[in-house]
Every structure is written in structure tokens, then in C-alpha cells.
Amino acid sequence: MKNVNDIEEIRKIISLHKRWDFIFMIAGVLALMIAVLTFMALFAHMLIDGMPRLNWEFFTSFPSRRAESAGILSAWVGTTLVMLVTAIAAVPLGIGAGVYLEEYAPKNLFTEIIEINVTNLAGVPSIIYGLLALGLFVYQLGFGQSILAAGLALALLILPVVIVATREAIRAIPVSIREGAYALGATKWQTVSDHLLPYSSAGILTGIIIGLARAIGETAPIITIGALTFIAFLPPSPIKQEFPYVSFEWLTAPFTVMPIQMFNWVSRPEEAFQLNAAAAGLVLVVMTLTMNGLAIYLRYRMRKNIKW
Amino acid sequence: MANESQSKISHPGKLGYSFRRNLNERFIEAFLFLSAALSIAIMLAIVAMLAKESVVFFQHVSLWDFLTDTQWTPLFDDAHYGILPLISGTVVSSLIALSVALPLGTIIAIYLSEFAPFTVREFAKPFLELLGGVPTVVYGYFALLFVTPLLQIIFPELPGFNLLSAGLVMGIMIIPYVSSMTEDAMRAVPMNLREGSYAMGATRFQTAIRVVMPAAFSGIAAAYILGISRAVGETMVVAIAAGMQPNLTWNPMEPAATITAYIVQVSLGDLPHGSIGYQTIFAAGLTLLLITLVFNIIGHMLRKRYREIY
Numbered sequence: 001m002k003n004v005n006d007i008e009e010i011r012k013i014i015s016l017h018k019r020w021d022f023i024f025m026i027a028g029v030l031a032l033m034i035a036v037l038t039f040m041a042l043f044a045h046m047l048i049d050g051m052p053r054l055n056w057e058f059f060t061s062f063p064s065r066r067a068e069s070a071g072i073l074s075a076w077v078g079t080t081l082v083m084l085v086t087a088i089a090a091v092p093l094g095i096g097a098g099v100y101l102e103e104y105a106p107k108n109l110f111t112e113i114i115e116i117n118v119t120n121l122a123g124v125p126s127i128i129y130g131l132l133a134l135g136l137f138v139y140q141l142g143f144g145q146s147i148l149a150a151g152l153a154l155a156l157l158i159l160p161v162v163i164v165a166t167r168e169a170i171r172a173i174p175v176s177i178r179e180g181a182y183a184l185g186a187t188k189w190q191t192v193s194d195h196l197l198p199y200s201s202a203g204i205l206t207g208i209i210i211g212l213a214r215a216i217g218e219t220a221p222i223i224t225i226g227a228l229t230f231i232a233f234l235p236p237s238p239i240k241q242e243f244p245y246v247s248f249e250w251l252t253a254p255f256t257v258m259p260i261q262m263f264n265w266v267s268r269p270e271e272a273f274q275l276n277a278a279a280a281g282l283v284l285v286v287m288t289l290t291m292n293g294l295a296i297y298l299r300y301r302m303r304k305n306i307k308w
Numbered sequence: 309m310a311n312e313s314q315s316k317i318s319h320p321g322k323l324g325y326s327f328r329r330n331l332n333e334r335f336i337e338a339f340l341f342l343s344a345a346l347s348i349a350i351m352l353a354i355v356a357m358l359a360k361e362s363v364v365f366f367q368h369v370s371l372w373d374f375l376t377d378t379q380w381t382p383l384f385d386d387a388h389y390g391i392l393p394l395i396s397g398t399v400v401s402s403l404i405a406l407s408v409a410l411p412l413g414t415i416i417a418i419y420l421s422e423f424a425p426f427t428v429r430e431f432a433k434p435f436l437e438l439l440g441g442v443p444t445v446v447y448g449y450f451a452l453l454f455v456t457p458l459l460q461i462i463f464p465e466l467p468g469f470n471l472l473s474a475g476l477v478m479g480i481m482i483i484p485y486v487s488s489m490t491e492d493a494m495r496a497v498p499m500n501l502r503e504g505s506y507a508m509g510a511t512r513f514q515t516a517i518r519v520v521m522p523a524a525f526s527g528i529a530a531a532y533i534l535g536i537s538r539a540v541g542e543t544m545v546v547a548i549a550a551g552m553q554p555n556l557t558w559n560p561m562e563p564a565a566t567i568t569a570y571i572v573q574v575s576l577g578d579l580p581h582g583s584i585g586y587q588t589i590f591a592a593g594l595t596l597l598l599i600t601l602v603f604n605i606i607g608h609m610l611r612k613r614y615r616e617i618y
Contacts, residue, residue, distance in 0.1 A: 010509070014509055014511065017510075017511040017513070017514060018511050020511065020513045020514075021423075021511050021512050021513045024415075024418075024419070024423065024512075024513045024516075025419070025423055027415055027419075028415055028416065028418065028419025028420075028423055028424070029419070031412045031415040031416045031419065032416055032419065032432055034412060034480075035412070035416070035435075035436065035439060035480065035483055035484075036435070038480045039435075039438075039439055039442075041450075041454060042442070042446070042447075042450045042454070045450065045453070045454045046446075046449075046450075049453075092343070093343040093346060094343075096339060096340045096342075096343030096344070097340070097343040097344040097346065097347060099340055100337075100340035100341055100343065100344040101344055104337055104340055104341070105344070113348065114344050114345065114347055114348060116608070117347050117348050117351050118347050119604075119608050120351065120601065120604055120605070120608070121347055121350060121351060123534065123537055123538075123600060123601075123603075123604035123607075124354065124541075124597065124600065124601075124604075125540070125541025125542070125543070125568065125596060125597075125600055126541070126543065127541070127543045127568050127571055127572070127593070127596070128354060128358075128541075128593055128596065128597050129354075130571075130575075131354075131357065131358060131571070131589065131590060131593040132350075132353060132354045132357050132358075134575075135357040135358075135360070135361065135590070136353060136357055139581055156350055159346075159347065159350070160347075163347070187329060187333050188333060188337075189332070189333050189336045189337075210441075213441055214441070216443070217441075217442070217443025217444065217445065217446070218443070218444075219443070219444065219445040219543070219544050220444075220543035220544055220547075220568065220571075220572065223572050223575050223576065224571060224572070224575045224589075225575075226575055226578075259443055259445040259544075262445050262446070262449065263445050263448075263544070263548070266445070266448065266449050266452065266453075266548055267548065274453060277449055278449070278453075281445075281446045281449055284443055284445075284446060285442060285443070285446055288441050288442065288443055289438055289441065289442075291441075292437065292438050292441035293434075293438065296434045296437060296438075300434075
């Protein structure tokens with residue numbers, strides 16, 4: 001036992017321990033640096049390989065057996081249409097479920113089961129959603145390997161993200177807002193639709209953007225429904241010249257999406273195709289990073305501006 | 309009754325307003341309930357779909373063969389249906405990933421939660437979030453065309469497809485996931501525990517290791533377990549960089565297939581609906597779902613516990 005009255009002795013021990021503080025600081029910065037450098041390497045590698053391929057023709061050409069003239073036209077059109085289906089399916093259902101769990105749900109066993117189930121769904125590997133879509137949408141419901149089947153599969157995948165974001169955004173609104181609305185004679189739904197949803201819209205939007213950014217990059221479920229094929233045509237246009245001006249034929253059309261196109265090129269042995277993969281990857285990363293960045297910015301602004 | 313007369317007074321000439329309003333409310337509540345209940349329907353549909361095809365599969369293949377046969381060659385003439393080679397690939401790639409993600413993720417979390425100045429944290433957290441948003445197929449490309457050639461400089465005999473590079477990249481990919489959950493758990497530890505420790509003359513490092521980490525134990529354990537489940541279910545990195553040939557090996561320098569990579573491999577081919585090959589991916593999927601579900605449930609139970617303590 002050391003002599004505790006000796007203040008010098010204690011100082012010495014503390015300064016000895018403080019050295020560990022310093023060492024750990026460096027370890028922390030290094031660990032962060034590994035993550036940063038990996039990301040830099042990934043981005044730089046794709047930039048060097050892919051940049052020369054990124055020109056107007058790349059965006060307006062179909063995939064081709066000749067690497068130099070291959071492009072991503074059918075892939076980005078496919079991605080846009082699949083995301084459209086995903087958003088239309090996942091947004092109302094996700095917000096609806098979030099609102100129900102936060103505002104309507106009675107405290108009972110069933111509610112608790114739903115809550116546990118939502119967290120479990122968030123942890124199910126994405127490829128399992130692909131198997132569900134293969135069995136249910138492609139064969140059972142007969143959608144085939146179509147935009148509709150892919151869009152719905154991705155919608156199920158991002159549903160937990162939208163639900164959780166909605167719940168958190170609504171939970172942040174103070175009770176006084178609800179009480180004020182009820183005091184003026186508003187019904188429950190009027191309170192939700194006129195007050196809670198508008199006030200939480202930025203938070204919900206953040207969740208939707210993060211969910212869609214994840215869906216854009218998902219490859220496994222789409223491969224699983226069997227969509228890796230050579231697609232050198234566009235789905236039928238949703239807008240028609242003659243009455244009724246809109247058509248839903250595109251929903252059942254075969255398709256390809258950006259990550260699938262990239263996977264297809266990566267898995268070819270020829271180097272020329274791998275350059276195409278780099279270019280497609282670059283487009284994909286820029287798309288997802290922009291969306292995630294937008295979500296982070298929205299959240300940042302929300303935190304700054306909203307003070308209840 | 310009272311309600312009805314009131315609404316008549318406040319809305320003269322609008323008979324039935326209250327009735328319509330109530331109907332409207334009921335209708336909306338029903339829609340909201342259905343969308344919440346849909347999550348249960350999805351889970352049931354997943355289980356039912358996997359179980360339905362797996363039942364047919366297990367009529368052809370006994371459970372004993374499935375668990376003990378050391379070969380997985382369902383598409384060959386001499387078909388073997390042993391899940392072990394796929395399990396070994398999954399275990400090896402996950403172990404490599406976790407040996408990267410858990411230490412680095414933990415160090416980053418401790419650093420950000422206990423050491424980093426405000427500005428570093430403000431930049432590091434969104435950056436990590438962006439890192440987590442990069443599509444997995446891009447990480448696969450990176451593993452195959454950047455990390456593997458790099459590793460081949462150190463290990464010249466390393467084949468083009470191998471578990472090592474896939475595992476390493478997967479580990480980097482999971483870092484943001486582990487670090488953000490670990491940090492959340494550590495931040496949930498109340499300030500007065502730290503203040504007490506500082507008052508006793510402990511340094512930041514001592515406080516972090518001996519006070520904050522034990523207090524956040526269940527949260528950190530949850531982060532690890534959910535990280536494991538993420539590694540086990542990861543698909544594209546291993547499918548691209550580790551090859552898709554089932555191979556019963558514990559050597560990370562060899563190519564091998566994981567459960568997920570096998571499902572991808574079969575899906576790439578043109579298997580007729582209802583064939584035994586088609587059923588194998590559902591049996592493999594069921595195995596995967598069971599593994600991840602066990603980890604997820606343990607993880608969420610632990611997470612709930614640390615939330616309840618404070």
C-alpha cells in the first residue's frame with residue numbers, strides 16, 4: 001500500500017496512467033483512419049478505373065457484348081421504375097404502421113409482438129426477402145421476374161426502416177401539441193394528419209431517403225428472383241399518346257437494375273468489362289452517397305431548427 | 309345520445325356529420341392497423357415460404373444427411389446434400405470479418421464516446437454513416453479487384469477467389485454498424501458514473517474501460533451479436549470475392565461458398581420451379597434465417613435490458 005499522503009506519489013501514478021490515455025487516443029484516431037483510408041482507396045480505385053468510361057454514351061447505351069459500347073441505359077431506367085414501385089408500396093404502409101404503433105396501438109400483447117417483429121424483420125438478411133419474393137411474388141402470385149416483383153421485394157425490405165423513422169419522429173413531438181388539438185375538438189386522425197404528420201415530416205422523409213438509398217444498392221434479393229438476364233430494351237413507357245394516357249404494362253416487364261448490371265460486369269473475366277463495372281459502381285456510389293448525405297443534412301437541420 | 313344532439317347544434321343542416329366523421333375515423337384506424345399487422349404477415353410469409361419448400365426438400369434428403377454429409381453438390385449427377393461446406397465457408401468469412409469489425413468498431417466507439425473532441429465527432433459520425441450506406445456490390449468489387457491483388461503481393465500463392473479478402477472487406481463494411489450501436493450503449497451510461505470515477509482520480513482511459521464499458525456491457529454485447537448476424541447474412545461481398553464453389557475448409561486462403569453465395573449461384577442459373585435444386589435454396593435460406601434469428605433475438609433482448617437499466 002502506497003503512502004496516500006504523499007501527493008507527489010499520487011501525481012506520478014496519475015501521469016503514468018495518463019500515458020495510456022494518450023496511447024488510446026492514437027489507437028482511436030488510427031482506427032478511424034483505417035475506415036477513412038479504406039473508403040478513400042475504394043473511391044479512388046473506382047474513379048481511376050471508371051472515370052474514362054463515364055461519358056454520355058455510357059448513360060444512353062444498352063448493355064452489349066462489346067465492353068466499349070456497353071452502357072447502363074436499361075439499368076438506370078430499371079432502377080428508377082423499381083424504386084417507384086418500392087416507394088409507392090413502402091411509404092404509405094411504413095408511415096401507417098409507424099403512426100399506428102405510436103398513436104393508436106393499445107398496450108397489449110399483440111402490439112408487443114408487432115414491435116418485436118419489426119425489429120426482427122430489420123435483422124433478416126436481404127437475400128431471405130429475395131427468397132420470399134421468388135416464392136410468393138414470382139410464382140405464387142404470378143408476377144414473374146418483373147419490375148413489380150422486384151419493387152415489392154425491396155419495399156418489404158425497407159419497411160422496418162420507414163416504420164422506425166416514423167415512430168421516432170412522431171415520438172419527438174411533445175404531448176402538449178396533441179392535447180391542444182384534442183382541446184379544440186379534433187378527432188384522432190385530424191390530430192395526426194394536421195399536426196403530428198406535418199411536424200414529423202422531415203424526420204419521416206429522412207427515414208424514407210435512407211431506406212430508398214439502401215434499396216437502390218440491394219443486389220442479392222433481385223438476383224434471387226432471377227433477374228440477372230441480358231436486357232437490351234426498355235420497359236414499355238408508362239405514358240401513352242392516346243387515352244387513358246397512362247399504362248401499367250411496365251410493371252410486368254423484365255428489367256435490370258444498376259447493382260445487377262455492375263455485378264454482371266464484375267463477374268466477367270475480361271478487364272474491359274471490369275472497367276465498366278467501376279464506372280457503374282461510381283454512378284451507384286454517387287447516387288447512394290447523395291441520398292444518404294441529403295438525409296444526414298435534413299436531420300442536422302431539423303435538430304438545429306426545431307425546438308419545442 | 310348527448311354527443312349526437314351536440315353535433316346537431318354545432319352543425320345545423322349537417323345531419324349525419326358526426327356519423328360520417330366516426331366512420332371515417334374507423335376506416336383510417338383500420339388501415340393503420342392493417343399496415344402494422346402486415347409486418348407479422350411478412351414474417352409469417354417468410355417462414356411459411358421457406359418451410360413449404362424445405363419440407364419437400366427434406367422428403368428427398370434426410371435431416372441427418374443434410375447435417376452430416378461433407379459434400380454439397382446438389383446440381384451434380386452424384387448429388388450430395390450436406391450443408392457443412394456452406395456452414396464452414398460462412399463461419400470462416402464471418403470470423404475474419406468479426407476479427408476486423410469488433411476490435412476496430414469498439415475502439416472507434418470508445419474514442420468517439422469518451423475521447424474525441426466535439427468537432428471530430430461531428431464529422432466522424434456522418435462519415436461512418438455514409439460508409440455504411442455504400443452498396444454491398446461495390447464492396448464486393450473492391451474486395452475482388454483491389455484487396456485481393458494487394459494481398460497477393462504479401463501471399464503470392466493466394467487464389468483470385470478467397471475467403472480472406474472477402475472477410476476483411478466485410479469486416480470494414482460492418483464497422484459503422486458495430487461502432488454506432490456500441491457508442492449508443494456507452495452514451496446511455498449516465499454522466500454521474502463518469503464524474504464519480506474522475507473524482508477518484510481515474511483517467512479517461514481507466515474510466516472508459518473499467519466504468520463505462522462494464523456499465524454498457526449488455527448494449528455492447530447486443531452490438532456484437534447483431535454484427536455477427538449481419539456478417540452471417542452478408543451476400544454480395546462473398547459471392548463476388550470468395551467464389552461460389554462449396555468447399556469444406558477452415559483455411560481462409562481458399563475459395564469457398566457461404567450459404568448466401570450458394571443461393572446467389574443457384575439463382576444465376578436457370579433452375580426450373582419445383583425442382584430439387586430450386587428447393588435447396590429454400591432449405592439453405594431456412595438454415596440462414598434460423599441462425600440469424602437466434603442472434604437477433606439474443607441481441608434485442610440484451611439491448612432492451614440496457615435500455616431498462618437507466
